[in-house]
Amino acid sequence: MKKKIISLVLASLMAVAAFAGCSNSSSGSSETTTEAAKEKTKITFVLDWTPNTNHTGLYVAQEKGYFDEANLEVEIVQPPEDGAEALVGSGKAQFCVSFQDSMLPAIVGENAMPVEAVAALIQHNTSGILSRKGDGIDTPKGLEGKKYATWDLPIELATLKQVVTDDDGDFNKVELIPSTVTDEASALSTKSVDAIWVFYGWGAIATDLAGVATDYFAFKDINPVFDYYTPVVLGNTDWMKQNPDAAKAFLSALKMGYEYAIDNPDAAADILLKAVPELDEKLVKKSQSYLSTQYKAEVSQWGYIDAKRWNAFYNWINENKLCEDDIPENHGFTNEYLS
Numbered sequence: 001m002k003k004k005i006i007s008l009v010l011a012s013l014m015a016v017a018a019f020a021g022c023s024n025s026s027s028g029s030s031e032t033t034t035e036a037a038k039e040k041t042k043i044t045f046v047l048d049w050t051p052n053t054n055h056t057g058l059y060v061a062q063e064k065g066y067f068d069e070a071n072l073e074v075e076i077v078q079p080p081e082d083g084a085e086a087l088v089g090s091g092k093a094q095f096c097v098s099f100q101d102s103m104l105p106a107i108v109g110e111n112a113m114p115v116e117a118v119a120a121l122i123q124h125n126t127s128g129i130l131s132r133k134g135d136g137i138d139t140p141k142g143l144e145g146k147k148y149a150t151w152d153l154p155i156e157l158a159t160l161k162q163v164v165t166d167d168d169g170d171f172n173k174v175e176l177i178p179s180t181v182t183d184e185a186s187a188l189s190t191k192s193v194d195a196i197w198v199f200y201g202w203g204a205i206a207t208d209l210a211g212v213a214t215d216y217f218a219f220k221d222i223n224p225v226f227d228y229y230t231p232v233v234l235g236n237t238d239w240m241k242q243n244p245d246a247a248k249a250f251l252s253a254l255k256m257g258y259e260y261a262i263d264n265p266d267a268a269a270d271i272l273l274k275a276v277p278e279l280d281e282k283l284v285k286k287s288q289s290y291l292s293t294q295y296k297a298e299v300s301q302w303g304y305i306d307a308k309r310w311n312a313f314y315n316w317i318n319e320n321k322l323c324e325d326d327i328p329e330n331h332g333f334t335n336e337y338l339s
Contacts (some may be wrong), residue, residue, distance in 0.1 A: 040073040041246040046084035047076065051276045052202055054121055054231055055097070055286040056268050057295065059275045061257030070249040075112035088236050089113025095250065097121065100154050100313060102334075106234075107332040108325045113276050117232040117333040118240070119251055119303030123260075124199075125220045125227050127292050130204050131195040132188050135215035140161040140222060141169035146194040149179035149187065157195065163222040185210035201291045206283050228313035229305055233334075240337060252339040255302045258295050262302075265292035305333050 027226065047055060058076060059065055067074045080087055082095035085106040098106075098117065102124035104195075106113045129148075131137035135145055141164040150315040161171040181187045181196050185207045188196070198204055200216065207214055220227035233254070261268035275277055296302045307330055314327040 008049045029047050040071050042073045044075050046079050046087050046091035046093045048097035053291050057258030057273045059251045059272050060268050061259050063271045066253035066256045070253045079325045089115050094239050095235050097231050100228045114237040115234050116237050117234040117338050118206040118228045118235045120305050121231045123297035125230050126200045128218035129195050131215050132200045133215050137195050138215040140164040140167040146193045149181045149193040150176045185212045201287050205287050225312050227315045247337045251337050259300050262292050265289050284324040303338050328339045
């Protein structure tokens with residue numbers, strides 16, 4: 001009888017020990033799994049310039065936790081002197097803000113980098129020419145005999161020449177003034193220049209808030225070939241191919257940020273101002289109200305890039321010999337990672 005009792009006690013103790021061992025093992029495995037789940041994919045996103053309402057959806061996604069929910073750790077950084085594209089092309093960052101016109105050196109020629117546009121931040125080109133009201137520059141032909149502040153870039157000047165010519169004007173009569181205008185209102189009111197290339201959603205609105213009456217025309221309204229994509233999100237092609245799920249998760253979270261900004265422009269403006277308090281509140285609020293109608297415009301899918309419009313602009317560049325190498329059809333962009 002004693003032997004039986006001893007045997008039962010020993011068996012019970014062994015069972016308890018075995019259960020405890022299983023329990024500890026399971027707990028350890030669970031902790032390991034949790035730690036693995038907590039490990040986020042790190043992404044560096046490079047801006048094109050100082051933060052503004054073009055970038056609001058990015059800051060919304062950060063503030064609202066959309067990146068966190070997608071298991072991503074996103075760092076937003078300012079561009080280096082050699083440009084955001086170089087940082088992404090070298091693999092030191094995964095995404096950046098770029099433009100269809102200025103990204104050309106990064107995607108064609110001997111120095112081409114493994115980068116491509118993966119989303120349109122704004123669906124249409126909202127840039128054009130801003131001038132003092134009443135100076136007669138409400139159309140491109142009006143630039144004849146006037147001072148235009150130029151960056152002296154080949155595509156810039158070819159664009160201007162095209163729209164002036166399309167309006168039966170003489171581009172040779174436009175006075176080109178080398179300039180890097182940072183305050184449109186001051187430049188126009190002091191008459192240091194007569195016309196400036198601006199993005200309506202920032203430069204034109206800032207000038208209006210400063211009390212300077214202006215005229216404006218958009219390039220896309222003069223010639224649809226100039227309804228190209230500006231700005232865009234540029235991604236490192238190699239990284240995205242190796243990390244397709246992370247790339248899709250990033251763009252999905254970013255889309256949520258921009259859709260929030262579309263539906264809640266005032267609240268989105270507050271989020272941008274919280275992240276970048278040095279920005280002018282009135283400018284941000286008014287700009288955000290305008291851009292909320294432009295991020296997606298008439299398309300159903302935020303970020304979508306239309307191949308026909310993309311190719312039309314690059315074909316125009318090919319025809320005007322503005323690039324040493326011909327740009328192939330559908331080159332430099334993909335919709336593959338959009339949700």
